[in-house]
Amino acid sequence: MTIVVSDKSKLTPKQGSDYEIKKIKVNSQRSLTINEINMAKEVFKNSIDYSKVKIIRGGLLGLPNLSNSAMTPFGKIHLPNQSYNNTKDFGLDSVEATLKLWYIHEMTHVWQYQLGYSNAVAGINTDINGGYTSRALAYDYDLVDKNKKFNEYNMEQQAEIISHYFDTIYRYSKGHDAVNLHASNIRNKTDLARVLSEFIVNPSNKELISKQHGQENYWFD
Ligand SMILES: [Zn+2]
Structure with a gap:
């Protein structure tokens, strides 16, 4: 991504040199940490090429900042600036459970993308069809419905289901900051594991990505 170096005050006497510009660019995105990779592997195993994943500060015409939510349309996680600044490593024990679940939700979009899904198209369609209004x-x-397959859920439902399943198996070393959500996930553990049974066995199976592409209409719900 292109970073415009507008803040000249950050430049040292070597103003404008490649070296200094690179230093500023490095701050705008980062690779996953080893803790983040290990955490994601608890569910995605080796189905994701983790070396391709980047966590990016803002971008996408400012949409992550305007909506104050993460966006992962092309296999890279765009965070609102403040979230990027505040969390340098989602895998640390000290990071809240809800942030870890957020990270796993976004990593599901990476997984979908890497297995061939068009997250950007589905995301735009979902938005047009009212799926991202305040009621989300x-x-x-x-x-x-015990016969409903995992690939019949839309891309956001898939990300919720995987992050909620993760919530039932991850060993947090500090308490949970969303007690009700956690309790509900634990209650649903059997059903979550059932709908994810094929995913748990082989998360690299491309048949598992959503067959829906944001065409459902939510305006009349
Ligand atoms: Zn999402």
Whole structure:
């Protein structure tokens, strides 16, 4: 991504040299830490090429900052500036459980993308169809229909299901900051594991990515 070096005050006497410009660029994105890779492997195993994943500060025409949410349309996680600045490593024990779940949610979009899904197209369609309004209906899922396959859930539901399943197996070394959510996930553990049974066996199976592309309409719900 292109970073415009607008803050001249950051430049030292070697103003404008490649070396100094590079130093500023490095701050705008980073690779995953070893802790983050190990944490993601608890669910995605080796189905993701972790070396390709970047965590980026803002970008995408400022959308992550305007919406104050993460966006992962092309296999890279765009965070609002403040979230990027505040969390240097989602895998650290000291990082809250909800932030870890957020990270796993976004990593599901990376997984979808790397297995061939068009997250950007599905995301735009979901937005047009009202899935990202304040009610965020695209994220709601239920596990009542025991015949519903994982690839029949939309991309946001898949990310929620995987992050909630992760919540049931991850060993947090400090307490959970969303007690009700955690309790609900633990209650649903059997159903989460059932809908993810094929994913748990082989997360590299391309058949598992969503067959939906944001075409569902939420405006009339
Ligand atoms: Zn998402």
